[in-house]
Amino acid sequence: MSRDDSNRRKKASGRQGGNFKKNSYARGNAPIKRSTAPKQASDPNSIRLNKYVANSGVCSRRDADIYIAAGNITVNGKPITEMGYKVKLTDEVKFDGRLLNPIKKEYVVLNKPKDFSTTIRDEKGKRHVSGLISNASKSKLLPVDKLEKEDTGLLLFTNDGDLTKRLKSPINGLRKIYHLVLDRDLIAADLQKIKEGVMVDEKVVRVQDISYIDNAPKREVGIEIFSSRAKILERLFNQLDYKIVKLDRVVYGGLTKKDLPRGHWRFLTEQEVINFNMVK
Incomplete structure (x- = not known):
């Protein structure tokens, strides 16, 4: 008996005895790998963990995926490394121990x-x-x-x-510039007083600058101030018997x-x- 005949008999014997195993995965016969991770129930109030992290301002979504894979993110005290994991807004999510706020800052x-x-x-x-x-x-x-x-x-x-x-x-104040219109002309002596500092409620109000508006009546002034005291301009000019008729804030911090x-x-x-x- 040739070697080829012997091999054919062994294969036939295997089929008859029920021991034949398919070892070709060409037609979809590959074993299915099933995830061992628990499935999450669909919740309209939940969002993906990477979006949660990105919304907190820590990093972009792409970088969030990297941090998640590295185990830097914990949800309710447990490290989460699963991509696509969803969290609720009520969950406690931390990045390297720091609590995150999922609401995107705008x-x-x-x-x-x-x-x-x-x-x-x-x-x-x-x-x-x-x-x-x-x-x-x-x-x-x-x-x-x-x-x-x-x-x-x-x-x-x-x-x-x-x-x-x-x-x-x-602590250091925030720069603000206003265009004011007063109920009457601001006399030069009062303008100088404001430059030097006027006492309001037992505290001196310091201004960075004050000047008349070019090509406008002297009741119109521009004033730069850092104070955050409530209604400070109104109280400042009331101290000198002026009333502010119009107030327009033209600069706030670095905004114009x-x-x-x-x-x-x-x-x-x-x-x-x-x-x-x-x-x-």
Whole structure:
């Protein structure tokens, strides 16, 4: 018997005895690898972990995937390395031990028009600045500070609570420039007094600069100030028996009204956000 005949008999014997095993995976016969990870129930209130991390401002989604794979992210105390893992907004997610906030931080500047309130608890039916930026974000963006209803100019909105807290009472102050219209001409002697510092509520108010507006009546002035005290300009001029008829904030921090018409808004640039986050 030849070697070939012997091999054919062995194969036939294997088929008859039921011991024949297919070893070709060409037609979909490859063994299926089943995941051992527990399946997550679909939840409309859950989001992918990489998006959660990216929204917190730590890094991009692509970088978040790298950190997840490396085991840097924990969910409710347990390291998660599974790609596509979903978390709930109520879960405790940490990056290298630091608790993350999944709400994407957004920043909008508005050139506020007259007759819009910035007070949160405003009377029903009154026009509020939030309506002017309603299309900017799905998040609730709040003004960092206030402008009176009749005032105009730059107003910053954000959902970044830490930044809002710092800007409301910065240690070194925040640069603001206003165009004011007074109820009467500002005499040179009073302008000089303001430059030197005026006592308001037993505390001297320091201004960086004040000057008359070019080619305008002397009741119009430009004033640069860093103070964050409430209604400080109104109180300052009241101290000298003047009333502010119009107030327009033309500079706020590093923001200006350039290319931003009254009633319009825009998102802050990445560099502008960085600049504000440097404020202590």
